[in-house]
Amino acid sequence: MTASPVDPIEAYVGADTAVISAEQRDQIAERWGLDDPPLQRLGAWAGQVVQGDLGTSVVFGEPVVDVIADRFVASLALLALAWVFSGVLGFVMGLVAGVHHGRPLDRVLSWWAYTLASAPTFWIGLLLLYVFAVQLQWAPVCCAAPIGSLPGEVTLLERLHHLALPALTLSVIGISPVMLHTRQSTIEVLSSDHVTFARSQGEKGTGLVLHRVARNAAGPALMLQFASIGELIGGAVLAEQVFTYPGLGQATTTAALRQDVPLLMGVALFTALLVFLGNSLGDLTHRAVAPHAREGVR
Incomplete structure (x- = not known):
């Protein structure tokens, strides 16, 4: 998924990313950990799974x-x-x-x-x-x-x-x-x-x-x-x-x-x-x- 050509922030916003500022992009990336290395993201996700938490869906905004x-x-x-x-x-x-x-x-x-x-x-x-x-x-x-x-x-x-x-x-x-x-x-x-x-x-x-x-x-x-x-x-x-x-x-x-x-x-x-x-x-x-x-x- 991290190697996909799809821009995760653009996919999250669902519209032209030009309408959001650089600060907003940074906030979205920080919220979902998009700037972290793939292995770090995988480790964080695995740690949540061990605790019984599969995370929150980016698209639906629900667990x-x-x-x-x-x-x-x-x-x-x-x-x-x-x-x-x-x-x-x-x-x-x-x-x-x-x-x-x-x-x-x-x-x-x-x-x-x-x-x-x-x-x-x-x-x-x-x-x-x-x-x-x-x-x-x-x-x-x-x-x-x-x-x-x-x-x-x-x-x-x-x-x-x-x-x-x-x-x-x-x-x-x-x-x-x-x-x-x-x-x-x-x-x-x-x-x-x-x-x-x-x-x-x-x-x-x-x-x-x-x-x-x-x-x-x-x-x-x-x-x-x-x-x-x-x-x-x-x-x-x-x-x-x-x-x-x-x-x-x-x-x-x-x-x-x-x-x-x-x-x-x-x-x-x-x-x-x-x-x-x-x-x-x-x-x-x-x-x-x-x-x-x-x-x-x-």
Whole structure:
């Protein structure tokens, strides 16, 4: 951030810095420690973090903890909806593709997954925005609620209406990895000895897939789904910017563009904690669903 070409004082003022005097510039720099060497600023920040203080946001003028809490609450519904949708749809599509391995349906689903995995999040968001908001006018263009409405006046249906396109954009980036890993796990399970034995006992079709394949394929899918929380948050930065959604992702972009170092560092710590929790939950869930994973660790 200190190597950025953005002038932090100009970003703080938000207007032409020629209208402020040299004394005012010095006061702003002293207030935020902008004249201190980078290592000194980092040390001061680390000392505050040890004491439980993440500092004050330059842009919002509030404690970083409060800004993150308010914005994360706004993003939570978006992230949760996209996370659930991508996991469920990716797992089901992976099962279908694995069961039809080598057939046209498998090729179509795999091609679709690789295409989505290669597409940038902001491009998908712009495409969905153009089709469903501009052309078809089925969805709103921006924001988390109708423009001009007070928070208490917004209905649940209106919130879901504004949430649909951003959540769909975010879920798309999570479908592909879950689907491809589930597909591969399904293919391996179908070729295993216990499935061959079950087939010799007369099991087949949907019953075989649900009782013999789904649980074994669910372990890797769940672990990957929990581990994808970091990518989901990263995608939210772009998706919320495209749809002007007032969440944690948009706050991160604002902090980067306006040299709000305390807020950006606080967001980095917060997201690192979420990724750590996601990876830990994924590992525990994998061991619970697939008992052989515990045996492998021993």
